[in-house]
Amino acid sequence: MSPRSLFLVTFAIAALACSSGPDDNNGNSNSGSGGGPTSGGTSGTPSGESSSSSGDDIGSISGGNVTIGAGGAGGSDCKSTLEVLYRDFKDTHPDFEMDFRGDVVRRKLIEPQLDSDSKPAFLDSIGCQADLQTPLDCGGGNPNQVVITSSESFSQWYRDVPGVNMTFPKQLELEESPPGSGRYVFDSTDFFPLAPEEGFGINPPNGKNQNFLFTTEIHLKFGYVAGQEFSFRGDDDMWIFINGKLALDLGSMHGPESGVIDFDAQADYLGISPGNTYTMDIFHAERHTDGSNFHIETNISCFVPVDVPR
Numbered sequence: 315m316s317p318r319s320l321f322l323v324t325f326a327i328a329a330l331a332c333s334s335g336p337d338d339n340n341g342n343s344n345s346g347s348g349g350g351p352t353s354g355g356t357s358g359t360p361s362g363e364s365s366s367s368s369g370d371d372i373g374s375i376s377g378g379n380v381t382i383g384a385g386g387a388g389g390s391d392c393k394s395t396l397e398v399l400y401r402d403f404k405d406t407h408p409d410f411e412m413d414f415r416g417d418v419v420r421r422k423l424i425e426p427q428l429d430s431d432s433k434p435a436f437l438d439s440i441g442c443q444a445d446l447q448t449p450l451d452c453g454g455g456n457p458n459q460v461v462i463t464s465s466e467s468f469s470q471w472y473r474d475v476p477g478v479n480m481t482f483p484k485q486l487e488l489e490e491s492p493p494g495s496g497r498y499v500f501d502s503t504d505f506f507p508l509a510p511e512e513g514f515g516i517n518p519p520n521g522k523n524q525n526f527l528f529t530t531e532i533h534l535k536f537g538y539v540a541g542q543e544f545s546f547r548g549d550d551d552m553w554i555f556i557n558g559k560l561a562l563d564l565g566s567m568h569g570p571e572s573g574v575i576d577f578d579a580q581a582d583y584l585g586i587s588p589g590n591t592y593t594m595d596i597f598h599a600e601r602h603t604d605g606s607n608f609h610i611e612t613n614i615s616c617f618v619p620v621d622v623p624r
Contacts, residue, residue, distance in 0.1 A: 394488040394498050397619040399531040401472070401479040402513025408463040409471070410527045410601045412567065419444035420566035421452050423462055423551075428558045432533060432622040433472050434597050436465035441565060449562050449573055449580070461566045471529050472597060474624045479529075480513040481624065486532075488610065498612050505548070505600070505608035526606065530598035534617040540578055540588045547572040547609040551599040556584045557592045570607040593620060 405411040420441035424434040439462050443455025462468050474481050484507055488498040508525040510516050516525055546552050546562065549570050554562040561580060562573045577586065586592050594617070600606050 391618050392616040394490075394615055394617065396486045396488065396532050396534065396617060398484050398486050398507070399472075399624070400482045400484060400507050401474075401529045401531070402482070402508055402525065403479050403527045403529070404514050404517055405527060407467070407470070407478065407527075409467050411603065412461070412601070417457070417459070417461065417566050417568050418455065419446060419564050419568050419571050420457060420461055421450065421563045423565040424468075424553060424560070424563075426560045428555050428595060431473075432558075432593075432595055432620075433469075434553055434555075436462065436468040439463065444564070446571065446573075449575060450560065471599060472531050482508060482512060486610075488612070490615075496613050496615065498615055500608070500610045502606075502608050505606040522603070524606070526600055526603040528600050530596070530600075530608075532594075532596040533620040533622050534594050535591050535620055536594055536614050536617050537591050538577060538586050538588055542577045542612070542614050543574055544577075544594075544612040544614065545572065545574040545610070548598070548607040549605065550601045551597070553597045555593070555595040555597075556580075557586050558595075559584050567602050569605070570609075591618075595622075 403410045421444045423436075423438055423441040425437045427435075429435045439460045440457060441461070442452035443457050445451045445453035470478050486500055486507075488500050491497060491499040504522075504524070506524040506526075507530075508528055510523060510525050512525060513528070516523060517527065544554070544562075546554070546564070547570055550567045552562065552564040552573070553560060554575060556575065556577070561575045561584060564571055564573050577584070581587065584592075598608070
């Protein structure tokens with residue numbers, strides 16, 4: 315081989331090596347993904363253990379071979395369908411069908427960070443009256459009636475407890491509405507995901523002939539892009555954690571109430587920055603046989619489910 319031919323071969327091999335990029339944590343090529351180290355806070359560990367503000371690289375989710383592009387596009391596991399755990403309860407549970415009517419939203423019933431199992435942790439039985447102009451603050455009211463019996467009773471809401479609750483994995487589909495708007499919505503003014511014959515059934519009997527008294531649990535990851543929001547309107551309790559931190563607090567039994575997570579405005583508190591992936595953990599409870607409303611709206615188009623202890 316001539317010296318010129320040998321030089322061309324050597325140059326081609328070097329160029330190919332430079333373009334391939336480093337392997338990610340899964341042994342997959344990152345090829346142009348803009349990679350950097352992934353955070354230990356959102357890579358397969360419980361959300362409550364996260365202490366890093368960097369999140370995963372938005373180009374990949376460690377451990378799942380999933381790509382989340384800007385705006386939420388891409389990846390076979392990336393979708394607008396949410397994987398949900400519903401748990402049905404009896405009216406004999408001390409926190410359900412309480413002899414209580416017409417309360418306002420309570421805050422500070424639960425701790426501001428998830429526990430080591432990615433579950434909400436009990437803080438107080440009474441809490442404080444909410445200031446609904448903000449996602450987390452209390453107002454001037456001073457409620458005095460218990461709305462969660464104890465730490466022990468609350469620990470059963472989002473855990474499988476034989477004889478106390480029955481668990482049903484299902485899905486909740488967000489639809490782009492209107493089409494092409496980039497807004498994804500689920501809306502129901504009769505939110506009864508469990509059929510009358512499922513779980514403990516219609517207990518107690520009610521005029522709607524529907525299966526009340528259940529909790530809703532959702533765990534997922536999403537790619538954070540500047541300008542994102544996530545809003546909820548409904549009843550009863552609703553708590554949403556971002557990056558393991560409480561971002562929306564609408565606790566207690568109440569009529570339909572609204573709250574909005576503005577990711578940009580709350581970024582410093584949540585420890586998040588655009589271009590990374592973070593956990594979102596959603597906890598809801600329908601605790602009284604008055605009505606059931608559930609409305610989600612967001613401009614996040616793509617979510618990846620996360621498994622946590624049950």
